[in-house]
Amino acid sequence: MKLGTSLIIGGALFALAIFVGLFAPWLAHTDPVMDANLLNAEEPPSWIWWFGTDAQGRDIYSRVVHGARISLTVGIVSQLVNSVIGVTLGLTAGYWGGWWDDFVNGLTNLMLAIPSLIFALAIMAVLGPGLTSLLIALGLTNWSFTCRIARASTLSLKSQGYVQAARVLGYGDLRIMITQLLPNMLGPIIVIGTLGMGSAVLAEAALSFLGLGIRPPYPSWGSMLSEARDQITTAPWLSIFPGLAIFLTVLGLNLLGDGLRDVLDPQSRSRST
Amino acid sequence: MLAFLIRRILQTVPTVLAVVLLIFVLFSVVPGSILSSMSDDGRGPTDPQVVERMKKQLGLDDPVYIRFGSYIARLTTGDFGTSFRTREPVTTMIAKRMWPTLQLIFAAMTFATAIGVPLGFIAALRPGGIVDTVSMVVAVSGLSMAKFWLGLLLMYLFALTLGWLPSFGYGDGGLKYLILPAVTLGVSPMALLARTTRAAVLEIMTADFVRTARSKGMSETRVVKWHVMRNALVLILTTIGLQFGALMGQAVVVEKLFSWPGIGSLLVDSVLQRDIPAVQGSILVVVLFFLAINTLIDVLYAVIDPRIRYA
Numbered sequence: 001m002k003l004g005t006s007l008i009i010g011g012a013l014f015a016l017a018i019f020v021g022l023f024a025p026w027l028a029h030t031d032p033v034m035d036a037n038l039l040n041a042e043e044p045p046s047w048i049w050w051f052g053t054d055a056q057g058r059d060i061y062s063r064v065v066h067g068a069r070i071s072l073t074v075g076i077v078s079q080l081v082n083s084v085i086g087v088t089l090g091l092t093a094g095y096w097g098g099w100w101d102d103f104v105n106g107l108t109n110l111m112l113a114i115p116s117l118i119f120a121l122a123i124m125a126v127l128g129p130g131l132t133s134l135l136i137a138l139g140l141t142n143w144s145f146t147c148r149i150a151r152a153s154t155l156s157l158k159s160q161g162y163v164q165a166a167r168v169l170g171y172g173d174l175r176i177m178i179t180q181l182l183p184n185m186l187g188p189i190i191v192i193g194t195l196g197m198g199s200a201v202l203a204e205a206a207l208s209f210l211g212l213g214i215r216p217p218y219p220s221w222g223s224m225l226s227e228a229r230d231q232i233t234t235a236p237w238l239s240i241f242p243g244l245a246i247f248l249t250v251l252g253l254n255l256l257g258d259g260l261r262d263v264l265d266p267q268s269r270s271r272s273t
Numbered sequence: 274m275l276a277f278l279i280r281r282i283l284q285t286v287p288t289v290l291a292v293v294l295l296i297f298v299l300f301s302v303v304p305g306s307i308l309s310s311m312s313d314d315g316r317g318p319t320d321p322q323v324v325e326r327m328k329k330q331l332g333l334d335d336p337v338y339i340r341f342g343s344y345i346a347r348l349t350t351g352d353f354g355t356s357f358r359t360r361e362p363v364t365t366m367i368a369k370r371m372w373p374t375l376q377l378i379f380a381a382m383t384f385a386t387a388i389g390v391p392l393g394f395i396a397a398l399r400p401g402g403i404v405d406t407v408s409m410v411v412a413v414s415g416l417s418m419a420k421f422w423l424g425l426l427l428m429y430l431f432a433l434t435l436g437w438l439p440s441f442g443y444g445d446g447g448l449k450y451l452i453l454p455a456v457t458l459g460v461s462p463m464a465l466l467a468r469t470t471r472a473a474v475l476e477i478m479t480a481d482f483v484r485t486a487r488s489k490g491m492s493e494t495r496v497v498k499w500h501v502m503r504n505a506l507v508l509i510l511t512t513i514g515l516q517f518g519a520l521m522g523q524a525v526v527v528e529k530l531f532s533w534p535g536i537g538s539l540l541v542d543s544v545l546q547r548d549i550p551a552v553q554g555s556i557l558v559v560v561l562f563f564l565a566i567n568t569l570i571d572v573l574y575a576v577i578d579p580r581i582r583y584a
Contacts, residue, residue: 118522251413
C-alpha cells in the first residue's frame with residue numbers, strides 16, 4: 001500500500017465512526033432500547049429496516065449507531081488512561097533511573113507476562129460487569145508497550161544538548177520532562193495509542209460478548225453479537241452488522257496507526273511488521 | 274547450554290512469584306471480594322454467623338502475610354483450592370480442561386504457520402506485486418476482525434448453511450470438531466505471521482551477506498534457502514512463541530463461542546459465577562503456560578542462533 005493511502009483510508013473510517021458516535025441520536029431512526037415492538041420482530045434488512053430488526057422488534061441500524069458511542073468511549077478513554085500511565089512510568093523511570101527504574105521495569109515485565117484480556121477478566125471478576133469496570137479493566141492492562149517506548153525514548157533523549165541546556169538554566173525535573181522530553185517522544189506514543197484504541201475496541205466487544213461488559217438491553221456491538229448468537233439460523237443479519245461495525249472501526253484505527261507511523265516515526269518503518 | 278537453560282529458568286522465578294502475589298492481592302486483599310463473591314449471587318452465606326464461620330475456615334481474619342504464606346504453601350503442593358460452585362478441587366477441574374485447550378491452540382498455531390509464513394515469504398519476494406498487496410490486505414483485515422464475529426460467520430456458512438462441519442461442541446474431540454474453532458483462533462496469528470515474515474525477509478534481502486552471496490554467483494534459490502530463510506527464522510520463531518502465549522488468552526472467547534470445554538471457558542464461567550478459587554487457578558495456569566512457552570522459545574533461539582548464548 002502506498003505511503004499515505006492507509007493514513008487516508010484509516011483516517012476516513014475512524015472519522016466516520018466518530019461522526020456516527022457523536023450524532024447517534026440524530027442518525028438513529030428509533031430509540032435503541034425503548035422502541036421494541038414484537039409485531040416487527042426479526043424483520044430482514046429492507047428499505048424500512050436498513051439492518052433488519054431483532055427478536056424484540058428493535059431496529060438494528062439504530063442500535064449499531066448508538067453502539068458506536070459505547071465502543072468509541074471505551075476505546076478512547078481506556079487508551080488515554082493506558083497512555084497516561086505508560087508515559088508517566090516510562091518517562092520517570094528513564095529520567096530518574098535507580099531503584100524506581102528497576103521497579104518500573106519489573107512491573108512492566110509482570111504486565112507483559114499476563115495476557116491483557118485475561119488480566120482484564122480478572123479485574124472484571126472482582127469489580128463485576130458494567131461500563132466503569134470495563135474502563136478500569138481495559139485502562140489498567142495495556143500500558144506496558146507505551147511504558148517501554150517512553151522509557152527508551154527518555155534514555156536516548158536525556159543526554160541531548162537541549163536537555164543539558166535546560167538543566168543548566170535551572171529547570172526542575174518535572175519541567176524538563178514535560179517541556180523538553182515529552183514533546184520529542186510524542187510520535188511513537190501517538191502511533192501506539194492509535195493501535196491500542198483498536199485493541200481496546202476489540203477487547204470491549206469480547207468482554208461484552210462474554211457477558212462481562214455492557215449488559216443488555218443497552219446496545220454495545222459486543223453484547224449485540226452475544227444476543228445474535230442464538231438467532232444465527234433464523235436472523236443472520238443480527239450478527240452481520242454489529243460485527244461489520246467493529247471490523248470497520250478497528251480496521252480504520254489499524255490503518256491510521258500504520259499511516260501515522262510512516263509519518264511520525266519513519267525510523268521504525270523498517271522494523272515494523 | 275545447560276547453564277543457559279538453568280539461568281533462563283531461574284529468571285522466570287521472580288516473575289512467577291510476582292504473578293502469584295498479584296493474583297492473591299487482587300482476589301484476597303481487595304476488601305470483601307471473596308465473601309461478597311460467596312453471597313452476591315444468593316448461593317453463598319448471608320447469615321452473619323455463617324459468614325463469621327466461613328471467615329475462620331478460609332483464614333480471612335489472619336494477617337495478610339500469613340494468608341499469602343499459606344496460599345504459596347498450598348500452591349507448591351499443587352493445591353489450587355476447592356471450587357465454590359462444584360466443590361471439586363480446582364486442580365482436577367483444570368486438569369480435565371487442559372487437553373482440549375492445548376489441542377485448540379496447537380491446531381490454531383499450525384494453521385497460522387502453514388498459511389501465514391509462506392504468504393509473507395511469497396509477498397516479500399515480489400514486493401508491490403499483486404500477491405503482496407492481496408496478502409497484506411488479508412493480513413490487516415485478519416488483525417481487525419473480532420474473533421467471535423469471524424467464528425459466527427464461519428459457523429453460519431460451514432455448519433448451518435453447508436452442513437460440512439459441526440457448529441459447536443467437543444464431540445469425540447476429532448478433527449471435524451476442531452476445524453472451525455482452530456481457524457477462528459488462528460486467523461489473527463496467521464495475519465501477524467504473514468506481516469512479520471514479509472518484513473523480516475525484506476530486511477534480510479538487503480543485508481550485506483545476501484549481496485555477497487549473490488555476487489559470488491550463488492543461485493537465487495540457494496540464497497533464499499541458505500541465507501534468507503535461516504536468518505528470518507529467529508524473528509518468525511519469536512512471533513510464533515509470543516502468539517502461542519497470546520492465544521491462551523484469546524482462546525477464552527473462541528472456547529466460549531464454540532462451547533469448547535477448555536480452560537478459557539472454565540475461566541469465563543467461573544468469572545460469571547464469581548467462583549474465585551477457580552478463577553485464580555485458571556489465571557495462574559494460563560500465565561504459567563505463557564511464561565513456559567516464552568522460556569522454551571528463548572532456549573530454541575540458542576539452538577538456532579549460537580550467538581545468543583554468549584550475549
